[in-house]
Amino acid sequence: MKNQVILKKFRVDAVYIIIVLTMLLFTRGWCASQIFFIYGQPCFEKPGHIPYPVTIFNFNESTKSLDSLWSPEFRSMAWSIDVYSNEGYIIISDGNSYPSRVQIMPMSSFSQSSVLNTSDLKGISNYYFFPEETAPGSLLVSHLTNQTISTGGNPFIGTAYHFDAKGAIQKSASIPSGDNVRLAGPNSPYSGGGRGDVISFRTLSDIPARPVGIDLSFSGPPVPDSIVQSKQSYGWVMIANQPRFRVFMSVPERNGLDQRELLIYRVDSGVWKSLMISGAETSPKLIDGWLAGVIADSDPETDFTIRKAFPSIPREDVVLINPMENREFEIHLGPSSEVLWIEGNEVYYRMGEGLYKATIQNDDFVNRSLLIKDTIVNGIHWAFRGSMGSTGN
Numbered sequence: 001m002k003n004q005v006i007l008k009k010f011r012v013d014a015v016y017i018i019i020v021l022t023m024l025l026f027t028r029g030w031c032a033s034q035i036f037f038i039y040g041q042p043c044f045e046k047p048g049h050i051p052y053p054v055t056i057f058n059f060n061e062s063t064k065s066l067d068s069l070w071s072p073e074f075r076s077m078a079w080s081i082d083v084y085s086n087e088g089y090i091i092i093s094d095g096n097s098y099p100s101r102v103q104i105m106p107m108s109s110f111s112q113s114s115v116l117n118t119s120d121l122k123g124i125s126n127y128y129f130f131p132e133e134t135a136p137g138s139l140l141v142s143h144l145t146n147q148t149i150s151t152g153g154n155p156f157i158g159t160a161y162h163f164d165a166k167g168a169i170q171k172s173a174s175i176p177s178g179d180n181v182r183l184a185g186p187n188s189p190y191s192g193g194g195r196g197d198v199i200s201f202r203t204l205s206d207i208p209a210r211p212v213g214i215d216l217s218f219s220g221p222p223v224p225d226s227i228v229q230s231k232q233s234y235g236w237v238m239i240a241n242q243p244r245f246r247v248f249m250s251v252p253e254r255n256g257l258d259q260r261e262l263l264i265y266r267v268d269s270g271v272w273k274s275l276m277i278s279g280a281e282t283s284p285k286l287i288d289g290w291l292a293g294v295i296a297d298s299d300p301e302t303d304f305t306i307r308k309a310f311p312s313i314p315r316e317d318v319v320l321i322n323p324m325e326n327r328e329f330e331i332h333l334g335p336s337s338e339v340l341w342i343e344g345n346e347v348y349y350r351m352g353e354g355l356y357k358a359t360i361q362n363d364d365f366v367n368r369s370l371l372i373k374d375t376i377v378n379g380i381h382w383a384f385r386g387s388m389g390s391t392g393n
Contacts, residue, residue, distance in 0.1 A: 033108075033385055033386060034058060034385065034387070035058070035059065035341060035348060035383060035384075035385055036056055036057065036058050036069070036110075036383065036384055036386060036388075037056070037057045037058070037059070037066065037340065037355070037380045037382070037383050038054065038055075038056055038057075038081060038083070038090075038380065038381065038382035038383065038384075039053075039055045039056075039057060039376055039379045039380050040052055040053070040054035040055075040078055040081045040379065040381060040382070051076075051077030051078055051079050051094070051095065051096070052077060052078055053071070053077060053078070054071060054072060054077075054078040054081060054092060054094075055068050055069075055070065055071045056068075056069050056070040056071070056110065057069065057376070057380075058388075059355070059371055059372060064371075064372055065372065065374075066355075066372060066374060066376055066377075069111075069388055070110065070388070072092070072094045072103070076094040076095055076096050076100075076101075077094060077095070077096060078092050078093065078094045079093045079094060079095065079098075079099045080092070080093045080099075080127070080187060080196075080197075081187065081381075081382060082127070082129070082184035082187070082196070082197045083184055083383075083384055084182050084184055085286070085287055085288040085341075085384055085385075086182070086242065086286070086288060086289065087129070087131045087137075087182055088106060088107045088108060088386070089104060089105065089106055089107065089129065089131075089136075089137070090104075090105040090107060090110060090382075090384065091103070091104055091105070091127060091129060091139070091184075092105065093118070093124075093127060095119075099118060099124050100117070100118060100119040101115055101116060101117050101118055101119070102115070102116040102118055102127055102139065102141075103115055103116075104116065104136075104139065104163055104169075106136070106386075107384050107385065107387075108386055108387055108389070109387060109388070109389025110386055110387075110388060110389065111388045111389045112167065112389050113167070114136075114163040114164075114168070114169050115167075115169070116139065116141075116161055116163070116169050118141060118143075121141060121143040121159070122143060122144045122145075123143055123144030124141060124142065124143045124144075125142045125143065125144075125213060126141075126142045126197065126213075126214070127139055127140070127141055127142075127197075128140040128141075128142070128181050128183075128197075128199075128214070128216075129181070129182050129184075130176040130177075130180050130181055130182065131180070131182060136163055136164060136165055137162075137163065138160050138161060138162045138163070138172060138176050139160070139161045139163065140159070140160045140161075140175065140176060140181075140214070141158065141159050141160075141161065142157070142158050142213060142214050143157065143159065144157075145157045157215075158175055158214055158215055158216075159171065160172040160173075160174065160175055160176060175215060175216075177216075178211075178216030178217045178218045179219055179241075181199075181241055182241060182242070183197050183198060183199065183238060183239060183240055183241050183286070184196065184197040184285065185197060185198060185239040185240060185283075185285030185286050185291075186198060186239060186283035186284075186285050186293075196283075196285075198237040198238060198239050199211040199212075199214065199216070199237065199238040199241075200212040200213065200235065200236075200237050200238075201235055201236045201237070201238065201248065202235045211238070212235075218241075218246075220246070220265060220267075220270070221270055221272070223248075223263055223265075223272050224272060227263070227272055227273070227274045228261070228263070228274060229261055229274050229276060230250050230257075230259075230261045230276075234251035234252070234253050234304075235251055236248040236249060236251060236263070237249050237251060239283075239284070239285065239286070239291075240286045240291065240323075242286070242289075243267065244266070244267050244268065244323075244324060245264060245265060245267060245323040245324065246264070246265040246267070247262055247263070247264050247265075247286075247291065247323065248262065248263040249261075249262055249283070249284075250262075250263075252280045252281060252298060252304065253304055254304050255298050255300060255302060255304065257280035257298070258278070258279070258297070259276045259277060259278060259279070259280065260276070260279060260280055260281065260282050261274060261275070261276055261277075262274070262276075262277060262291075262321070263275075264323050266323070266324075273326075275321065275328060277293075277295075277319050277321070277328070278295045278315075278317070278319060278330060279295035279296045279297055279315065279319075280296075280297055280298050281296045281297060281298050281312040282294065282295050282296050282319060283296070283312075284319065284321060287339065287340075287341060287342050288341070288342050288343055289322065289324065289342075290320055290321065290322050290342045291320070291321040291322075291323065292318060292319070292320050292321075292339040292342065293318065293319055293339075294314045294315070294317075294318055294337065294338055295314070295315040295318065295319055295330065296312035296313060296314045296315065297312065297313045297315070298312065298313070299311065299312065299313055314336070314337075316332060316333060316334050316335050316337060317330050317331065317333065317337075318330070318331055318333055318337060318338070318339050318349075320339065320342075320360075327363075329363035329364075331363075331364060331365055333349060333351055333365070334351045335351070335352060336350075336351060336352045336378070337349060337350065337351045337352075338350050338381065340380065340381070340382065340383040341383035341384070341385070342360070343385065345359050345360045345361065346358075346359060346360075347359070347360055347365060348383055349365075350378075350380055352377070352378065353373050353374055353375055353377045353378055354370050354372075354373045354377060355370070355371045355372050355374075355377045355380070356368055356370055356371060357371055
């Protein structure tokens with residue numbers, strides 16, 4: 001009887017401790033892994049290259065609302081947003097009048113970011129993220145030097161910075177290997193020529209080759225000329241570089257094209273594959289192992305000969321590609337649609353002001369459910385799974 005009383009008291013105490021710990025976690029601002037959405041008006045939808053506001057939201061199931069959790073400090077504006085879903089990082093460059101710093105945010109605790117001051121670097125063209133086995137990683141910043149094109153040679157130089165788990169950032173003397181670079185892909189659902197976190201190549205006939213504008217090299221066999229279906233004079237852009245696969249996207253050279261070519265390299269087999277997808281300016285981006293993009297066509301007013309470009313014209317359909325499963329299909333969603341997140345068979349997407357969740361089944365989205373309808377959803381272009389982390393003292 002005495003043992004039963006002790007056991008009962010132990011169970012009560014255990015329940016009490018669990019309740020107290022749960023309350024403490026939430027009062028400190030901690031939360032379990034969940035889906036977050038990033039609002040940021042991509043610069044391609046505004047005239048010229050100008051910054052835009054960015055906010056991270058989570059969907060509140062109980063209130064059916066999007067709760068604002070984070071925005072850049074000092075009311076600064078973002079210049080680029082890159083989400084590396086497989087590696088668990090978000091990289092945002094921001095600054096009021098020009099890109100002056102980079103925030104490296106772990107998805108597991110995105111409120112605690114490493115901050116790199118880039119105000120002393122001129123003409124930054126891109127940031128390249130390299131994960132490391134024993135530490136979070138390195139960031140390679142491509143920027144202008146005092147050298148000009150007229151002197152011959154590449155006017156851009158890469159400066160590498162190493163960051164650790166505690167948020168410290170130090171300049172590195174060595175440049176990371178090209179094979180280890182990770183890419184977030186095009187920064188918009190229908191960006192056209194591959195703007196965003198991509199790497200341009202003039203040709204693929206002699207891979208491994210050095211890409212345009214950055215001093216990196218890649219291993220692997222060359223692309224067989226026999227598999228290339230489109231001979232675009234504007235070359236290719238690498239949109240994904242993962243440990244198990246690498247993906248290049250063709251750059252359209254003229255109006256009238258209705259397809260775009262992807263070249264996919266499987267590391268395990270060492271084999272290249274060509275895949276034609278609908279839409280001459282469809283620009284899929286990597287989402288947790290999948291490539292997903294809005295099918296888009298070139299604007300008739302775009303003049304490729306003089307490189308006068310207008311925003312792409314999106315269709316009401318999206319294309320999904322799984323390089324490791326040799327799986328590719330198209331789905332009709334509706335106007336102003338975009339796939340935001342894929343995890344297993346679950347998918348989150350938007351259609352205009354509506355945020356939806358569905359299940360991937362038999363190359364279709366089934367059990368589609370509207371989570372919320374809000375004007376904010378129009379500006380959501382990224383999602384990730386993670387945690388805000390501790391915001392308490």
